[in-house]
Amino acid sequence: MENSDIAGLAEVIEKHKNKGSKEHDAIVRASENTDNLPLSFSQKRLWFLDRLSEKSTQYNLYTALKLRGNLDRKSLQKSLDEIMDRHRILKMAFREENGQPVQVYNPEAKLDMVFVDLRQVPEEERERQALEIARKEAAKPFELGKAPLLRASLLCLDNDEHILVMVVHHIVFDGWSFGIFLKEMTHYYEMFRSGKGQKLEELSIQYTDYAYWQAKRFDEGLVNNQLEYWKNKLSGDIPVLDLPLDKQRPAIQTYNGAKFTASIPSDLVKKLKKLAGKEKSTLFMVLLAAFKALLYRYTGQEDIVVGTPIANRNRKDIENLIGFFTNNLVMRTRFSGKTSFLELLRQVRRTTLDAYSNQDVPFEKLVEELHVERDMSRNPLFQVLFSLQNTHISLEGFSEINASIIGIDNGSARFDLALDIREAGDGLKADFEYNTDLLNQDTIKRMAGHYRQLLDSIVQSPEKEVDMLSILTREEKTTMLNTWNSTEVDYGDIPCWTKLFEEQVKKKPHRVAVRDKERCLTYAELNSSANRLANYLISKGVVLKQ
Structure with missing residues (x-):
């Protein structure tokens, strides 16, 4: 989640300060008990979703690291063991007790890294096979009752080239946690490999302490003001985004998905950042406003x-804790095609800053409090997700290993459509993840082109109304102006269309030429009527070109 606007951040922080000191009591160790521990609100939602759709993989998180250099497998395994011991959430299993989900600590749970040797495979085939193995691992479901909910595989392509694949269930992990995990993994790897360095300082709290603290805050009414904000913001009927789908929506939501990636070049990114700075906004706000403008152009909906x-790591004591902290914020914007993009951006800015300052209400609690009627065919409150990933994951801790992230796709989608934009050098990559039971790749490819063109139009004329901003790509304009208007047909020596008509009369006199609701005429009948009309006009003195 991106928010680099200093003034905006100051505004958000100031609002949090004014909410009262009780909200910022330190999270403390709640209990040393290892059985029947409470779940956070976010964990409860994933537990119930898993019960509804067992063996689903839409909440699998995964990454793949290419490791080049002299890798010490034993040191790597030891580093994984240390992280497992350090973060108790990684040894949790989930079960039901008296009708309620609980998590249970399993101290003996181990993460045994699976080694797959591909050196006997032809060299040109190794990476393809490795990526296929990684994809299958990412698409393999977890059983929440069995710890650990984390898998690791080390694929050996050559003596000095490996791919480390990690797959983990979202109920114990989030995107921020990957950064913590990799940072600690490199620290411990170098410590074991070199025999130098010290273990990291013991964590003062664990994720279950956060779950206790979160529930306590709600019980004491410390989040009531924030909850009221969301109830007002989302009052009335919540509109369902009516995207033009390629296929009929299934009665029960499916999670089959695919991903299409488009590029946003560095020169365009510079212009977008310049616009953001001028409007006291952030790049995230500009990109979100543009995405909302695109959705309006696709649907015509004005709400x-x-x-x-959002990472939801707004407390120092949970910054270095692995677990599921991420929260989903609901961004609602009302505007019309007559709204200028600058006006839309300002509205998105206000909505974003307000949402940040009220981020402590878990999405799951919001759904419950709003009494949202459950529709089994779609997600509650929103069906489209937007994100900008700018959290830098450092892979520079290895001294003898060059590490880089490889993209893999497990073939699932949690929403109808999700646009995830991430940094790529000086430019951006836009990942369009879509439900393949609703949308085709051609549709998403066109949408990606329209989004890129819309961004170009915005930086050129941000004062224009949303309806007036161009979304057609150069290829689409060429097709409309040239290809579709190219209607010439070579009819040989026939000088004009009347001669062509007479030729058709001779060839197929009894074929239907014109038809309306009442009757139809053959070519012979139409020709006869045309001749009678011509003779009548001549008799009245009408001449050629009159």
């Missing part, structure tokens, strides 16, 4: 609701 994830 657009989009979800966006």
Whole structure:
């Protein structure tokens, strides 16, 4: 989640300070008990979703690291063991007790890294096979009752080239946690490999302490003001975004998905950042406003609701804790085609800052409090997600290993459509993840082109009304102006269309030429009527070109 606007951040922080000191009591160790521990609100939602759709993989998180250099497998395994011991959430299993989900600590749970040797495979085939193995691992479901909910595989392509694949269930992990995990993994790897360095300082709290603290805050009414904000913001009927789908929506939501990636070049990104700075906004706000404008152009709806994830790490004591902290914020914007983009951006800015300052209400609690009627065919409150990932994951801790992240796709989608934009050098990559039971790749490819063109139009004329901003790509304009208007047909020596008609009369006199609701005429009948009309006009003195 991106928010680099200093003034905006100051505004958000100041609002949090004014909410009262009780909200910022330190999280403390709640209990040393290892059985029947409470779940956070976010964990409860994933537990119930898993019960509804067992063996689903939409909440699998995964990454793949290419490791080049002299890798010490034993040191790597030891580093994984240390992280497992350090973060108790990684040894949790989930079960039901008296009708309620609980998590249970399993101290003996181990993460045994699976080694797959591909050196006997032809060299040109190794990476393809490795990526296929990684994809299958990412698409393999977890059983929440069995710890650990984390898998690791080390694929050996050559003596100095490996791919480390990690797959973990979202109920114990989030995107921020990957950064913590990799940072600690490199620290411990170098410590074991070199025999130098010290273990990291013991964590003062664990994720279950956060779950206790979160529930306590709600019980004491410390989040009531924030909850009221969301109830007002989302009052009335929440609109369902009516995207033009390629296929009929199934009665029960499916999670089959695919991903299409488009590029946003560095020169365009510079212009977008310049616009953001001028309007006291952030790049995230500009990109979100543009996405909302695109959704309006696709649907014609003037009340657009989009979800966006936030790290929810706004406390120092949970910054270095692995676990599921991410929250989804509901961004609702009302505007019309007559609204200028600058006006839309300002509205999105206000909505975003307000949402940040009220981020402590879990999405799951919001759904419960709003009494949202459950529709089994779609997600509650929003069906489209937008995010900008700018959290830098450091892979520079290895001294003898060069590490880089490889993209893999497990073939699932949690929403109808999710646009995830991430940094790529000086430019951006836009990942369009879509439900393949609703949308085709050609549709998403066109949408990606329209989004890129819309961004170009915005930086050129941000004062224009949303309806007036161009979304057609150069290829689409060429097709419309040239290809579709190229209607010439070579009819040989026939000088004009009347001669062509007479030729058709001779060839097929009894074929139907014209038809209306009442009757139809053959070519012979139409020709006869045309001749009678011509003779009548001549008799009245009408001449050629008159």
